[in-house]
Amino acid sequence: MYIGKRHFSVFWTPKMGRSVLLLLWCVSIASSLAPGLKLLALAQQNPGFISIDCGAPNDYLDDDLDIYYKADAEFVDSGTNMQVSTRVIDLPFQHQSKNLRTFPNGTRNCYTLTPDEGRGNTYLVRASFWYGYYDGKNQTPAFDLHIDVNYWSTVDSTSWIYEEIIYTPPRDYIQVCLVNTGSGVPFISTLELRLLDNSTYQINSGALVTMWRFNLGSIDTYRHPQDVYDRIWANKTYEGWSSVSNTTAIVTSISNDAYKVPPEVLMTATQVQNVTDLLSLFWKSENSTTVWSVYFHFVELQLQENDIRELTVNVLNESVKTVMLENLKPVTIASFPIAGLSLDLTIKATDRSTLPPLLNALEIFHVSPLPNSPTFLDDFNAMYDIKRTYGVIRASWQGDPCVPMQYSWSGLHCSHDSSPRIVSLNLSSSGLKGLIATSISNLTAVVSLDLSNNSLTGSVPDFLAQMPSLEVLSLSGNDLNGSVPQTLLKKWTDGSLRLSLDGNPNLCQSDNCPTSNVQPKKKGISIAPIIASVAAVLALILLGALAVLWIIKRRQIQNAAANTTTTTFGGSTGTQGSTGTLRLSKNQHFTSTEVARITDNFRTVIGEGGFGKVYFGRLDNGTKSQ
Numbered sequence: 001m002y003i004g005k006r007h008f009s010v011f012w013t014p015k016m017g018r019s020v021l022l023l024l025w026c027v028s029i030a031s032s033l034a035p036g037l038k039l040l041a042l043a044q045q046n047p048g049f050i051s052i053d054c055g056a057p058n059d060y061l062d063d064d065l066d067i068y069y070k071a072d073a074e075f076v077d078s079g080t081n082m083q084v085s086t087r088v089i090d091l092p093f094q095h096q097s098k099n100l101r102t103f104p105n106g107t108r109n110c111y112t113l114t115p116d117e118g119r120g121n122t123y124l125v126r127a128s129f130w131y132g133y134y135d136g137k138n139q140t141p142a143f144d145l146h147i148d149v150n151y152w153s154t155v156d157s158t159s160w161i162y163e164e165i166i167y168t169p170p171r172d173y174i175q176v177c178l179v180n181t182g183s184g185v186p187f188i189s190t191l192e193l194r195l196l197d198n199s200t201y202q203i204n205s206g207a208l209v210t211m212w213r214f215n216l217g218s219i220d221t222y223r224h225p226q227d228v229y230d231r232i233w234a235n236k237t238y239e240g241w242s243s244v245s246n247t248t249a250i251v252t253s254i255s256n257d258a259y260k261v262p263p264e265v266l267m268t269a270t271q272v273q274n275v276t277d278l279l280s281l282f283w284k285s286e287n288s289t290t291v292w293s294v295y296f297h298f299v300e301l302q303l304q305e306n307d308i309r310e311l312t313v314n315v316l317n318e319s320v321k322t323v324m325l326e327n328l329k330p331v332t333i334a335s336f337p338i339a340g341l342s343l344d345l346t347i348k349a350t351d352r353s354t355l356p357p358l359l360n361a362l363e364i365f366h367v368s369p370l371p372n373s374p375t376f377l378d379d380f381n382a383m384y385d386i387k388r389t390y391g392v393i394r395a396s397w398q399g400d401p402c403v404p405m406q407y408s409w410s411g412l413h414c415s416h417d418s419s420p421r422i423v424s425l426n427l428s429s430s431g432l433k434g435l436i437a438t439s440i441s442n443l444t445a446v447v448s449l450d451l452s453n454n455s456l457t458g459s460v461p462d463f464l465a466q467m468p469s470l471e472v473l474s475l476s477g478n479d480l481n482g483s484v485p486q487t488l489l490k491k492w493t494d495g496s497l498r499l500s501l502d503g504n505p506n507l508c509q510s511d512n513c514p515t516s517n518v519q520p521k522k523k524g525i526s527i528a529p530i531i532a533s534v535a536a537v538l539a540l541i542l543l544g545a546l547a548v549l550w551i552i553k554r555r556q557i558q559n560a561a562a563n564t565t566t567t568t569f570g571g572s573t574g575t576q577g578s579t580g581t582l583r584l585s586k587n588q589h590f591t592s593t594e595v596a597r598i599t600d601n602f603r604t605v606i607g608e609g610g611f612g613k614v615y616f617g618r619l620d621n622g623t624k625s626q
Contacts, residue, residue: 045066045068046067046068047195048115048116048117048194048195049067049068049192049193049194049195049230050070050113050115050191050192050193051067051068051069051070051190051192051193052069052070052071052072052075052111052190052191052192053069053070053071053072053095053096053099053189053190054072054099054100054101054188054189054190054191055072055081055082055083055099055100055101055189056069056070056071056072056081056096056099057071057081057099058071059071060095062094062095062096064094065094065223065224065225065230066224066225067224067230069096069190072101072111072191075111075112075113075191076101076109076110076111076112078103078105078106078109078395078398079101079102079103079109080101080102080103080104081099081100081101082099082100082101082102082134082135082187083098083099083100083132083134084097084098084099084100084130084131084132084133084134085132085133085134085136087133088132088133089132093130093160096128096189096190097128097130097132097160097189097190098132099189100129100130100132100134100187100188100189101187101188102134102135102185102186102187103178103180103185103186103187104185105395106180106395106396106398107179107180107395107396107407108146108177108178108179108180108396108398108399108407109177109178109186109398110175110176110177110178110398110399111175111176111177111188111191112173112174112175113125113173113174113175113176113191113193114172114173114174115172115174115193115195117195118172119168119169119170119171119172120168121168121195121196121198122166122167122168122195122196122197122198122200122201122203123166123167123168123169123174123193123194123195123196124164124165124166124167124192124193124194124196124229124230124231125147125164125165125166125167125174125176125191125192125193125194126162126163126164126165126190126191126192126193126194126232127145127162127163127164127176127188127190127191127192128160128161128162128188128189128190128191128192129155129157129160129161129162129163129187129188129189130159130160130161130189131157131158131187134187135185139184140156140157140158140184141156141183141184141185141186141187142154142155142156142181142183142184143155143156143178143179143180143181143183143184143186144178144179144181145163145176145177145178145179146175146176146177146178146179146399146404147165147167147174147175147176147177147207148169148170148171148174148175148370148374148400149372149373149374149399149400149403149404150368150369150370150371150372151368152165152209152368153165153209154181155186156183160189162190162232163209163210164209164210164232165207165208165209165210165368166196166201166203166207166208166210166365167207167208168203168207170373170374171374171377174193175399175400176191177398177399179407192230194229194230194231196229197258197260199258200258200259201295201365202334204337205369205370206367206368206369206370207367207368207370208293208365208366208367208368209365209366209367209368210363210364210365211283211364211365211366212234212283212362212363212364213231213232213233213234213361213362213363213364214233214234214235214236214361214362214363215233215234215235215236215264215265215268215361216236216237216268216269216270216359216360216361216362217236217237217241217242217243217244217245217268217269217270217271217360218235218236218237218243218245218265218268219235219237220235220264221233221234221235222262222264222265226262226263226264226265227260227261227262227265228260229260233262233265233361236270237270238270240273241270241271241272241273241279242270242271242272242273243268243269243270243271244268244269244270244271244301244302244358245267245268245269245301246267246301246302246328247267248328249263249328250263250266250267250299250328250329250330259295259297259330259332261297261330261332261360261361265297265360265361266297266299266330266360266361267299267301268360269298269299269301269358269359269360270358270359271356271357271358271359272356272357272358273356274356275349275353275354275355275356276349276356277356277357278346278347278348278357279346279347279348279356279357279358279359280344280345280346280347281344281345281346281362282342282343282344282345283342283343283364284341284342284343285340285341285342285343285366287341288340288341289339290339290340290341290366291337291338291339291366291367292315292335292337292338292339292340292343292364292365292366292367293334293335293337293338293364293365293366293367294315294334294335294338294343294345294362294363294364294365295332295333295334295335295362295363295364295365296313296332296333296334296335296347296359296362297330297331297332297359297360297361297362297363298311298323298325298330298331298332298333298358298359298360299325299328299329299330299331299360300325300326300327300328300329301328301358301360302355303325303326303327303355306354307354307355308324308352308353308354308355309324309325309349309353309354309355309358310322310323310324310325310349310350310352310353311323311324311325311347311348311349311350311353311357312347312348312349312350313333313335313345313346313347314344314345314346314347314348315335315338315343315344315345315346316338316340316343316344317344317346318338320333320335320336321333322350337367343364345362347359372403372404373403373418373419373420374400374403374419374420375400375401375402375403375414375419375420375421375422376419376420376421376422376445378442378443378444379401379402379420379421379422379442379443379445380400380401381439381442382422382439382440382442382443383401383409383412383422383443385437385439386427386437386439386440389434389437389439390427390430390431390432390433390434390437392427392430392432394409394410394411396408396409396410397409397410401414401422402414402416402420402421402422403420411425411426411427411430412424412425412426415445421445422443422445422446423445423446423447423448423469424446424447424448424449425440425443425446425448425449425450426448426450427450427451427454428450428451428452428453428454428474429452429453429454430454431454431455432451432454432455432456433454433455433456433457434456434457434458435456435457435458435461436451436456436458436460436461436464436475438461438463440463440464440467441461441463441464441466441467443467444467444468444469445469446467446469446470447469447470447471447472448470448471448472448473449464449467449470449472449473449474450472450474451474451475451478452474452475452476452477452478452500452503453476453477453478453503454477454478455478455479456475456478456479456480457478457479457480457481458480458481458482459480459481459482459483460475460480460482460483460484460485460488460501460507461485462485462487462488464485464488465485465487465488465491466487470497471496471497471498472497472498473488473497473498473499473500474499474500475499475500475501475504476500476501476502476503476504477502477503477504478503478504479504479505479506480501480504480506480507481504481506481507482506482507482508482513483507483508483509483513484501484507484508484509489509489511598617598618598619599616599617600616600617603616604616
């Protein structure tokens with residue numbers, strides 16, 4: 001027996017028995033399912049992660065990162081898979097950077113992520129980009145990146161880069177959208193979501209856009225598996241400052257454990273030379289309205305007996321906090337949001353400190369406002385259900401239906417209150433087929449609904465009359481049938497609804513519709529299965545009756561044979577039964593007395609047939625049995 005990954009051959013003899021065959025079958029099934037089960041197990045080993053290799057042909061495990069990546073087909077419904085140019089594909093970048101998905105059509109194209117934990121949780125969302133000259137044009141595109149309905153960042157780089165945001169979504173989904181701003185075709189290499197502890201990064205409003213995250217005093221960059229949240233800690237050293245390290249295991253502080261900064265990051269630090277020196281860092285923004293948020297991560301690595309390291313942290317010359325470090329115990333200090341064109345960070349030792357300032361790791365964020373509110377949830381869900389039901393393919397039908405206003409879906413008009421509502425839906429001549437979708441009834445703010453010139457079938461549903469805001473309804477040019485609900489006709493006649501129904505030849509619009517038209521169809525009942533079931537029952541009854549008749553006939557024949565004597569004359573057969581008659585041929589009949597005389601009272605047996613013994617006999621004309 002040979003068992004391969006997807007096929008097997010078995011040599012079997014009856015002596016092997018059913019148990020062996022069952023074992024072989026189970027082994028073969030397990031072998032064929034093993035690759036899928038392995039991928040499923042790998043996918044479950046990163047709880048709280050969604051990892052997408054955009055443009056990849058298949059799912060796989062990145063052994064270096066110990067992260068399971070999925071192809072992106074289930075997260076997006078537009079775009080084209082591509083690969084970076086062969087002249088750069090061998091550069092030592094991570095595997096997931098070699099593929100990409102481009103979006104040559106439409107202004108806004110979106111990925112939809114649905115984390116298991118849903119809304120009310122904080123997530124790190126990271127999008128990575130590497131142009132890689134995939135199109136051979138050597139022209140790096142620039143485009144905008146949105147998270148849900150708000151601006152996130154602008155992408156414009158030839159090198160591999162990533163954009164990262166810490167975000168608490170208002171809904172159970174997160175949409176990441178690439179927006180074409182007229183400076184080239186948008187593309188994306190990787191999209192990743194990581195669930196964070198809600199007690200780590202405090203977001204009073206807006207979101208935190210990552211600017212820098214440094215592993216100070218080190219030449220190594222870390223992410224997963226060292227960082228359970230898969231944050232990227234880039235190595236950073238400063239000329240003139242010393243790097244210090246310690247290989248002793250750190251003591252995890254309960255109060256700061258939620259940050260889970262990797263020990264590999266905390267065991268190195270940058271330090272100034274003298275206790276009186278300032279550890280100063282400076283960054284500048286392109287926007288004077290930038291609001292900064294900074295997280296300082298400390299661990300004491302060198303404290304000796306009688307040493308003191310007490311530090312005061314300042315942001316833009318405002319004191320944030322003073323902290324005394326204990327040996328090998330991590331401490332995180334978060335600054336309050338600070339607005340300004342530039343960011344000045346200063347760490348200085350207090351007067352009683354005997355050791356100079358140090359810093360192990362640093363995270364700097366911009367606080368990004370989220371001014372736009374998404375479309376009212378029922379309207380959002382209804383439009384996506386309509387899109388799926390009818391398979392609507394329109395370039396603009398990506399992301400939120402109403403927001404931002406300049407990217408709203410074609411055929412829609414929305415109100416722009418605090419929670420935008422859809423007030424008009426025009427799907428005329430959109431190739432719609434089938435019944436009128438019940439999800440339309442959830443568009444309770446719709447004033448005008450146009451479904452004309454499609455191929456809609458079935459009856460006009462009564463829920464259309466229950467839509468509270470509907471004033472204009474066009475169903476003309478379809479193949480609707482039955483009768484129009486009286487509630488709709490009443491609204492039409494009293495002038496509260498403008499109704500268009502022409503072009504539906506099988507639709508009755510009067511009060512005197514034929515019974516066949518006005519009888520509502522009973523849901524869930526089909527005559528075809530009933531006919532099939534009845535036919536099957538009748539067939540079984542007929543077969544049973546034939547079987548019973550065959551059994552009765554066979555028993556009659558067997559009983560007759562038991563009480564019958566057969567006599568053969570000249571090749572013809574005669575039967576003697578309880579009736580006392582014998583038929584020798586079509587025109588010859590004998591009584592039992594004549595048969596006894598012909599066979600000399602059944603004297604001589606010459607054989608035995610299917611109906612009993614065969615006797616020698618002689619007719620009066622001399623004919624003898626054979």
